Amino acid sequence: MTSSFGTRKRNTTQADVAKHAGVSIMTVSRALSGSGNISPDTKERINNSMEELGYVYNTVAGSLRNQSSSMVAVVIPSVNDLVFGEILSGVNSVLRPKGYFTTIGESFFDPEEEFKVIKSMLAMQPAGIILTGGIHHKPELFDLLKKRSCPILQMWDTDNLNFDYHVGPSQREVGQIVADHLIEKKYEYIAYIGAELSIDGCADQRFQSFRSRLSEAGISIETEVDENLPRQPESGKILTERLLARSPHVNAIHYLNDPMALGGLSYLFDKGLSAPKDVAVVGFNGSTQKFSIRTRLTTVDVPKYEIGKVSGEKLLALLNDEGEGQFYRSELRLIVGDTS
Template sequence: MVTLEDVAKLANVSTMTVSKVLRGTGAISKQTRTRVFEAADQLGYVPNRLAGSLSARKSMLVAVLIPSIADTVYAEIISSLHSLLDQASLSIFIAESLMDPDVEERQVQELLSLRPAFLVRSGGIASTERTKILLQRFGVPHIQIWDGDDPQGQATVGPSHVEAGKIAASHFLELGLRKVAYIGAETHKDICASRRMESFIGDMTAAGAETRVLTEPDLPRQAESGELLTHRLLEDGLQVDGIFYLNDAMAIGGLRVLLKAGFRVPEDVRVMGFNGTSREQTINTRLTTISTNGHELGQTVAKAILENIGGRLPKSCTLCPVTLDLGNTT
């Protein structure tokens, strides 16, 4: 862990000067302040927000950084994670990255300043260099979740999104589909979604199928966006026999448009989503989707944390199974 003394040595000043600069007190020259801040940034130093009487206590806090607490996928994971950690008297503190690298950097620094026992962070974001430095040098054990294709930290727990794309392509090809589309949003932010898309399109193209990608960087990944982009697909006059959507929400939105336009699903168009969040809201139409078990993922993460705290090294990478859940839309 980077210390105050490390910053002082690099900036060629006393630890007292570093302390005053970081607390914004004392009559310190602008040149010295700049030198101290540059040294702190270079080393990845994060001030202790719990300095004083609390700093001597062993932390019982697990910091969790996810894209959004409104995302049903992460709600299931966190609920499962908390159920085991609570039995060990560990508490969790949740923050959102909003899939934004700059927001993630700020949140990582804030979370590390709390001196947690562990940091659980969702992967699939193009993290800034400073975020990488903070994670590498700060000394807080770090588990990455959701991105099983690019292991990071002490351990990684998550599905392979490359495999998810391959499963989607395999299902469409088994159905004999030759003209397909992928519809998504914000794929430039979401590396995991990009991997699924590229894997799906790659396998479909390699099999000789005609493919069309329709994504919009400024639209949210919600049902309304699925409606809008499916409308756009139909307005372009493109005839497809299968559509793979970024997630279940967008697929549900797309289904509304297709059914309203008179298409029969699955007779005319096959529709598939991802993440399985539509299963609990199904009445008549049961969406075919690809998913991983969020409850098991959360339990695996909790067990890895408890193993580490107990002095045992957790498995470096645990790939969570990705499954095809057949509905009546394919």
């Protein structure tokens, strides 16, 4: 088939429909908004003309009158991320069947970018807003959002309650679960490897609670954190090399996330070291389990799809003024794999 889209046409208007159906523009307008008495026969003629001309009733403009919209604005750190892709999928699974669409903004953990993205999205009159915790929201964002009438929900962080509702795990609990696991397994030379902690409050919270739990048990940890590396496998490799060069006695490492832990594992295998015999490895988020061939990573799994699903449900409840409580806390699950 060759393109038949070469010549662009102007959009069909209500005037075109009116002319085609042989009625007045007012009649078409009243038929579309459902106001006024219009005979079934006339309605059918208008419908047929709309069908034939390809006219689509603009629900955004139509809905402005009623102060409602079918658009839900969602801001996540990045669309190119296993965790947020799965969460988003859960959000859509609930909102889509109810006629809502999600418009996605990316913050890249930059408060200024988040503010700009949300400000632009507000101009589209969203029915609701879903934000992601971790990022250090600008104070001006709170001012901006307080003046809005739509419900605002935060995903991922339920330790800090700033909005109408919050869905996600306790990030603090993650650090405690990993610390308890390593204590139980009697590892004594423990390290933490991470990146970008200054811009991601959730990752920092996990790290802080990991460190203080171990400190309570009399264990002080080594840390290898780089503020400028992305939270990717390659960074896990680089930081593991750096850590072991200066602290070769380390025998257990907790990584910011699973991708970084996989990078660490790959470095260990390249160097002829094995996990957990030489160094135990523990990740976080459970996003890469399904890609493992031989080595199942020990990690704390967080129910990503469920977080999205519950966020969608709670937003719908808020839209119907049915919201109760302030947060829904997702259950965390330690998966003991082959690496600890």
